[in-house]
Amino acid sequence: MASIWIKNARVIDPAAKRDARGDLCLADGRIVDGFSAAQKKAARQLDARGLVACPGLVDIHVHLREPGQTHKETIQTGTAAAAAGGFTTVVCMPNTSPVADNAGTIEYIHNAIEHDAVVHVYPTGCITVGQQGGQLAPTGTLKRAGVVAITDDGRCVQNNELMRRAAEYAKMFDLPIMDHCQDEALTQDAVMNEGVMSTRLGLRGWPHAAEDIIVSRNVILSTYTGGHIHLQHITSKYAVDLIRRAKGRGVRVTAEATPHHLALTEAALAGYDPNFKMNPPLRTEEDRRALVEGLRDGTIDCVATDHAPHTDYEKDKEFDYAPFGIIGLETALPVVLDVLHRRAKFSLPDVLALLTHRPAALLRLPAGTLAAGAPADVTLFDPDKEWKYDAKAGFSKSSNSPWHGQTLAGRVKTTIVAGRVVFDGTKIVD
Amino acid sequence: MPWTRRHLIAIEELSRAEIEQIHLTTAAFRKILQRSVKKVPALRGKTIVNLFFEPSTRTRIAFEMAAKRLSADVISFDAARSSTTKGETLRDTAQNIQALNADMIVLRHSAAGSPLYLSRLLDIPVINAGDGAHEHPTQALLDTFTMKEHLGSLEGRKVVILGDVLFSRVARSNIWALTKLKADVTLVGPSTLVPHWFTDLGVQVSHDLKSALADAEVIMLLRIQHERQTSSHFPSLNEYTSMFGLNKTRASWLNPKAIIMHPGPINRGVEIDSDLADSHRSVILEQVHNGIAVRMAALYLCAGGQPEAVLSTA
Numbered sequence: 001m002a003s004i005w006i007k008n009a010r011v012i013d014p015a016a017k018r019d020a021r022g023d024l025c026l027a028d029g030r031i032v033d034g035f036s037a038a039q040k041k042a043a044r045q046l047d048a049r050g051l052v053a054c055p056g057l058v059d060i061h062v063h064l065r066e067p068g069q070t071h072k073e074t075i076q077t078g079t080a081a082a083a084a085g086g087f088t089t090v091v092c093m094p095n096t097s098p099v100a101d102n103a104g105t106i107e108y109i110h111n112a113i114e115h116d117a118v119v120h121v122y123p124t125g126c127i128t129v130g131q132q133g134g135q136l137a138p139t140g141t142l143k144r145a146g147v148v149a150i151t152d153d154g155r156c157v158q159n160n161e162l163m164r165r166a167a168e169y170a171k172m173f174d175l176p177i178m179d180h181c182q183d184e185a186l187t188q189d190a191v192m193n194e195g196v197m198s199t200r201l202g203l204r205g206w207p208h209a210a211e212d213i214i215v216s217r218n219v220i221l222s223t224y225t226g227g228h229i230h231l232q233h234i235t236s237k238y239a240v241d242l243i244r245r246a247k248g249r250g251v252r253v254t255a256e257a258t259p260h261h262l263a264l265t266e267a268a269l270a271g272y273d274p275n276f277k278m279n280p281p282l283r284t285e286e287d288r289r290a291l292v293e294g295l296r297d298g299t300i301d302c303v304a305t306d307h308a309p310h311t312d313y314e315k316d317k318e319f320d321y322a323p324f325g326i327i328g329l330e331t332a333l334p335v336v337l338d339v340l341h342r343r344a345k346f347s348l349p350d351v352l353a354l355l356t357h358r359p360a361a362l363l364r365l366p367a368g369t370l371a372a373g374a375p376a377d378v379t380l381f382d383p384d385k386e387w388k389y390d391a392k393a394g395f396s397k398s399s400n401s402p403w404h405g406q407t408l409a410g411r412v413k414t415t416i417v418a419g420r421v422v423f424d425g426t427k428i429v430d
Numbered sequence: 431m432p433w434t435r436r437h438l439i440a441i442e443e444l445s446r447a448e449i450e451q452i453h454l455t456t457a458a459f460r461k462i463l464q465r466s467v468k469k470v471p472a473l474r475g476k477t478i479v480n481l482f483f484e485p486s487t488r489t490r491i492a493f494e495m496a497a498k499r500l501s502a503d504v505i506s507f508d509a510a511r512s513s514t515t516k517g518e519t520l521r522d523t524a525q526n527i528q529a530l531n532a533d534m535i536v537l538r539h540s541a542a543g544s545p546l547y548l549s550r551l552l553d554i555p556v557i558n559a560g561d562g563a564h565e566h567p568t569q570a571l572l573d574t575f576t577m578k579e580h581l582g583s584l585e586g587r588k589v590v591i592l593g594d595v596l597f598s599r600v601a602r603s604n605i606w607a608l609t610k611l612k613a614d615v616t617l618v619g620p621s622t623l624v625p626h627w628f629t630d631l632g633v634q635v636s637h638d639l640k641s642a643l644a645d646a647e648v649i650m651l652l653r654i655q656h657e658r659q660t661s662s663h664f665p666s667l668n669e670y671t672s673m674f675g676l677n678k679t680r681a682s683w684l685n686p687k688a689i690i691m692h693p694g695p696i697n698r699g700v701e702i703d704s705d706l707a708d709s710h711r712s713v714i715l716e717q718v719h720n721g722i723a724v725r726m727a728a729l730y731l732c733a734g735g736q737p738e739a740v741l742s743t744a
């Protein structure tokens with residue numbers, strides 16, 4: 001493996017509070033302190049003038065759809081999209097077909113990762129058998145098979161007793177539970193946020209109370225059991241407040257927000273475009289602002305995309321019938337830079353913390369820093385470069401994005417995984 | 431002012447002038463319908479396809495009759511017996527119908543937004559005959575037409591819409607039409623079926639029947655839609671009737687000249703006493719009758735016709 005000498009970059013490593021112009025040296029798949037004259041001569045040079053060099057981005061919430069839904073995405077195409085978006089580490093959800101509620105499926109996923117993945121992938125396993133919410137999946141066996149968390153993502157464990165046992169049991173293995181906070185009885189047939197907009201559009205409303213109730217439930221159960229419960233894709237301002245107060249008392253809950261809930265509101269649904277249909281739904285401007293403030297004060301720990309590919313023929317239909325979810329890996333960085341850095345005035349290091357060491361620390365992944373000895377996962381990007389996003393020409397197998405056709409500012413130029421360039425700004429490098 | 435719309439999707443997007451143009455055209459077509467020869471050649475050679483994915487009696491027959499009175503060829507499509515049962519999507523079904531040279535589609539669908547979706551997909555005009563709980567524009571046009579016949583201008587007139595507003599596309603279209611025509615609209619019903627968010631649309635919301643009905647000049651009843659309710663929005667039909675059903679006592683609270691309306695189908699004995707539905711105050715069958723002329727106007731205008739041309743022949 002050739003060593004790489006990144007020159008003249010603005011090196012930002014939020015974990016080490018480093019933000020300075022300088023060089024970055026990569027050798028043998030690791031970050032190194034510096035190169036000798038001979039090493040410099042031998043190294044591949046990357047001129048990063050005008051670019052930011054940061055730890056490869058980390059996304060703890062993606063759907064790679066393999067096994068079983070490879071018409072939507074594969075581990076190869078999903079991780080190519082990740083690389084193109086500057087992500088070097090992703091955590092994939094277990095709601096595949098079959099669902100990853102057993103060691104065999106995790107083994108299959110690991111094999112596919114070994115053969116096809118462009119970036120680091122860490123799988124999660126299910127909380128319950130078949131994600132049916134009735135019986136615990138073999139958590140210990142899943143942990144041994146290499147999962148980094150358990151989650152029924154896409155579904156939410158409705159039975160409080162079972163959730164209590166899951167939290168208690170997973171704590172023994174030091175395994176976080178990631179919960180998709182949705183009271184199903186409150187959201188029957190619901191397709192968008194409940195309020196003025198759903199009233200106008202005649203669409204079935206999804207009250208934020210459905211999220212608030214489960215967030216409260218999880219705060220209570222985390223307090224009671226001491227287990228770590230991570231609250232996925234938070235959208236409601238009440239939920240943000242609940243989490244803030246729980247954290248103030250030292251409860252072991254953590255939370256994430258998606259770029260789409262940070263950037264968009266229910267107002268975008270006026271045209272019934274299913275590319276704005278997600279679970280949980282887009283909320284109001286007040287909720288959106290509360291998410292931004294939640295990220296600012298640390299109530300919400302990180303940004304995660306909930307990258308959820310669906311084919312055109314699945315997504316392009318009557319709003320009620322279209323599946324929930326959008327892809328996000330290739331647009332997350334520019335969207336988050338726009339919302340948090342340019343509009344909400346977060347510093348660049350603060351924004352990057354939410355996409356690097358903070359999500360990595362949450363699941364204790366070996367990623368998210370440029371410290372000497374760390375894996376040589378590095379992303380180089382131009383924070384201001386404008387480009388037109390064509391979802392159909394993207395790397396994901398699907399193109400269900402609300403940002404299709406839009407001009408975004410902030411473009412990934414190079415993605416390096418374990419000391420090797422995997423994305424060169426235009427294509428995946430084998 | 432010339433008519434410029436090709437599609438009729440929602441009253442929300444219409445201006446007051448456009449609503450009045452449709453009403454004028456409707457009046458002209460209604461005159462024509464009183465002649466011994468009720469047919470006009472306006473849409474001769476055109477094919478209109480009624481795409482109905484939900485059951486309908488009144489709306490479908492009225493659209494069919496309207497198309498026939500305009501001399502169009504009309505094909506009514508019963509979703510239960512079509513390829514949609516083999517899994518064909520709305521997109522494919524509609525594109526096939528366009529490929530079969532249809533000139534216009536009339537769509538009734540349970541999914542809100544589907545007429546808008548089709549109108550973006552196809553080159554031919556799309557008329558919304560009811561989409562989920564969103565809108566039912568021709569119903570509101572015939573309702574407001576009927577009201578104007580009885581009351582004249584609707585400005586400042588007190589109109590009460592009573593019943594299952596939450597799931598009602600008829601209510602939404604009427605809210606837009608009536609507020610654009612400057613009527614004073616109050617929605618009444620159980621708080622679970624008349625959520626406060628409706629006030630954002632420029633109407634009042636009340637759960638007190640007596641004060642809401644006081645001096646109302648129009649009471650529009652809505653059917654309790656059991657089929658759209660996924661959970662219990664009120665305890666029972668009996669309780670609904672006892673709290674909100676229109677009976678003789680409650681009808682006496684209305685303005686003495688008030689008219690009683692209902693878009694149909696009626697649940698007799700639930701939202702309205704059977705006697706009242708048949709009383710002289712009820713204009714329910716007039717509404718149905720006006721439904722033909724309104725749909726003639728909608729089809730004619732969206733096919734490229736102009737109001738003046740009908741007005742001069744009527």
